[in-house]
Amino acid sequence: MVVTKKTLIIITLALTTILAFAQDDNLGNDSSVYKKRVLETIEIDVLSSYYVQDGSNAAVTGGIGTEELEDFATNINISIPLNADDVLTIDGTISAYTSASSSNLNPFSGASSGDDDDDERDGDDDDSITGSPWSASSGASKHDTWSSGNIGYSHSSDDRNNIWSANINFASEYDYTSYGAGGSFTKLFNQQNTEIGVKTNIYLDTWKPQYPTEIIKYIHNDGDLFVGFFQDVDILDNVGNVVDKSDPDIWHPISNTLIEDKGRDTYSVSLSFSQILGQNSQISVFSDIVMQKGWLANPMQRVYFADKSNYFIGEADDIPNYTSPSNQDVFQLADDIERLPDTRLKTPIGMRFNYYLNEYFVLRNYYRYYFDDWGIKSHTANVEVPIKVSNSFTLYPSYRYYTQSKSDYFAPFDEHLSTEEFYTSDYDLSEFNSSQYGFEIQYNDIFTKAHLWLVGLKTINLNYSYYKRNTGLEAHIISLGIKFILDK
Secondary structure (H helix, E strand, O other): OOOHHHHHHHHHHHHHHHHHHOEEEEEOOOOOOOOOOOOOOOOEEEEEEEEEEEOOOOOOOOEEOOOEEEEEEEEEEEEEEEOOOOOEEEEEEEEEEEEEHHHOOOHHHHHHHOOOOOOOOOOOOOOOEEOOOOOOOOOOOHHEEEEEEEEEEEEEEEOOOEEEEEEEEEEEEEEEEEEEEEEEEEEEOOOOOOOEEEEEEEEEEOOOOOHHHHHHHHHHHHOOOOOHHHHHOEEEEEOOEEEOOOOOOOOOOOOOOOOOOOOEEEEEEEEEEEEEEOOOOEEEEEEEEEEEEOOOOOOEEEEEEEOOOOOOEOOOHHHHOOOOOOOOOOOOOOOOOOOOOOOOEEEEEEEEEEEEEOOOOEEEEEEEEEEEOOOEEEEEEEEOOOOOOOOOOOEEEEEEEEEOOOOEEEEOOOEOOOOOOEOOOOOOOOOOOEEEEEEEEEOOOOOOEEEEEEEEEEEEEEEEEEEEEOOOEEEEEOOOEEEEOOOO
C-alpha cells in the first residue's frame, strides 16, 4: 500500500491552498496603512470521491490475482483567518475501502485468520479448505478505514513578499500509524513576478505488521505442520498429490525472519522557482530530494521462487489453471514475504508552463522526471486546457501520460530466485506506462448569492478521471468538491 503518498498529497493540497491566498497585492511595509487581508473570511472546502479499480496483478498474492478495490473518501479543509496576516488551516480525511487483494492476506475459507496458536476453523465439520488469488476472501483485512488529520499555520509579511508556514499531521490505518511535520518559506520579489520557495517534511511511520496466513502460522507453530492452522489440512504438490508433512523437504518459508525494525521514516526537501515571463506566460521549476529509511517492504505481500517446489492448499483440479481467473479453489503457499532495502533515495525534477491564449483558453503543461536508487526512472507529462464557457462555468479537460522502468528488485509471479537478497512482485515497481483522461466542470458563484444561513457558496467542482495501465489495471474516479465561505 502507498499510504505515505496519500498523506503527502493531502499536505501538499493544504499548503497550496494557504500559499494561494497568501500571494496577494504588494501593499507596502507601513503597517499603519490599510492592507488587504490574506484571507477575508473563513473558507470551507468539502471534497468527496469514489474510486474503483480492477486488474490481475495483486501484490498480496505474489503478482497475480484480482486487484478489485473500491474506496469512498471525504476530505474537509477549513481555512481560518486569524488576522490580516495569519491563516490557520485544519484538514481531515476519512477513506473507507474494500479490497479483494488485501482480503487475501488470509485467502483460506474455512480457516481462522487469527494469529494465536490455538486456531479453530470457522464453519461446520467440512474439512475442505480452499482459496484463490482470483476471488475475494471474507477475512477482516477486506475492509478498512484510513484517516488523517492536518493542522497548518501560515504567516505573510506586511508587503506580502515573504510567506512562512508550518504544519503537523497524523494518519492511521489498521497496519500502520504516521506522524508528520513540515515547514516552508516562500519569497516573492521583482514586483512579485518572481518566486522562490523551500519546503521540508518529515514523516515517522510505525508498522503494525500483518503477514500472509500460511507464513505467520508456520512461524508461530515452530514449523510444526501437525498443529494449529495446518492440522488436518492436506498440502498438495505441483501435480495435486497429497504430500507427507513429515518429509524434511516439505514446504516451508525460506526465512523465519519477520519485521525487525517496525519504523519507516521519510524526510524530504523541496525547492521551487517560478517566473512570470510575460503578460501571457509563466514558468516554474522544482526539485525534491526524498530519503526513506526503515522497513520499506510491505509484509502483506507474497513472493514465489522459480527454484523452489510449489505447494498448494485446496482442490487439486484447479492447480493446472492456477494463474487463470477460472481457478477458484486452490491457493499456492508463499515462499516468503516481500523484502527490499532499508533505504531509498528519490529525486523528482520537473517544470510547469502556463500560457494564456485568450479570455477563453489557458494552456497548462507539466513535466516531471524521476529517478531513485532502486533503479526506477520515470517520465510524467500532463496537459490541461481550462475553457471559460461563461463567468460562472469553466471546463477542464486534461490528459496525463506516465512511463517508468522497473525496479532492480522486481520480477513477476514465480520468477524470482531464492538466492536473491531483495525481491518483490509488486507491479507498482514494474515497468509500465499509463494514461489518465480527465474532465472537470467548475461553477463559480462570483458574488456568493447562494446562501444557507451564514454560509455562502463559492465554487462547485465535479471531476471524472479514467486511468489505464498497459499491465491491464483500470480505474475510475469521480469527485465532487464544494467551497463555502462564512459570512462576516
